[in-house]
Amino acid sequence: MSKKIVTTDVPAEPSLDQSSHSLSVFVNNTPGVLMRITQVFARRGFNIDSLVVSEGRDERFSRMTIGITGSSNGLEQIIKQVSKLIDVIHCIQHEADDSVVKELVLIKLLIKSTEDRTSALQIIDHFNGKTVDLTPESIIAMISGDSGKLDAAIKMFGNFEIVETVRTGKVVMARGGATT
Incomplete structure (x- = not known):
């Protein structure tokens, strides 16, 4: 007779709430602060x-803009934990309607003909x-905007040989x- 194992554990279902969030973290400009913050996440x-991390107007401080994906349920706890860290002045979540959010992309294209050059320049102008x-052989385009705009531009350049994107x-x- 085989034994039947009975358990009351219910496997956790994957969270369907995997949304994007933007956080701004204002910190003292000291070694190790970035590592401590990323460990919380x-x-x-x-x-x-x-x-994105950059020195502020006052070189003693830096601003971190952190784009994350995860459940909204744990986000408030993360913000509280980050805010308690040494060298963190404040951590704020920003919603799309209360902030301006931008990105930048550099795209290097190989150009094989005059027609390709003209087409690439038209796409750059459009965006x-x-x-x-x-x-004579390449173009590097710089486009800024929201994520959707950059995704669309990269897709449009798909007809060319893209050497690299940054x-x-x-x-x-x-x-x-x-406050940001």
Whole structure:
């Protein structure tokens, strides 16, 4: 007679709430602060999709813009944990309607003919981009905007031979008098 194993454990269903969030973290400009912040996200199971760090107007401080994907349920806890870290001045979540969010992409294209060059320049112009390098064999285009615009531009350049793309993460600034 075989034994039947009975368990009351119910396997966890994968969370369907995997939405994107943008956080702005204002920190003291000290070594190790980035590592401590990213560990909070890793421990909570959030994936960091983009990370932009730059020195502020005052060189003693830096601003981090962190694009993450994960469940909204644990987001408030992450914000609280990050805010408690040494060297963190504040951590704020930004919604699309209360902030300006932009990205930038550089796209290098091989150009094989005059017609290709003309077509590429028209696409760059359509997306309000700039040609930042131009040689007889290649073009480097710079396009800025929201994620959807950059995705569409890259798709349009799919008819060309794309040598490489370099894409920044999202940068966020709160609208009006709100703090970023």
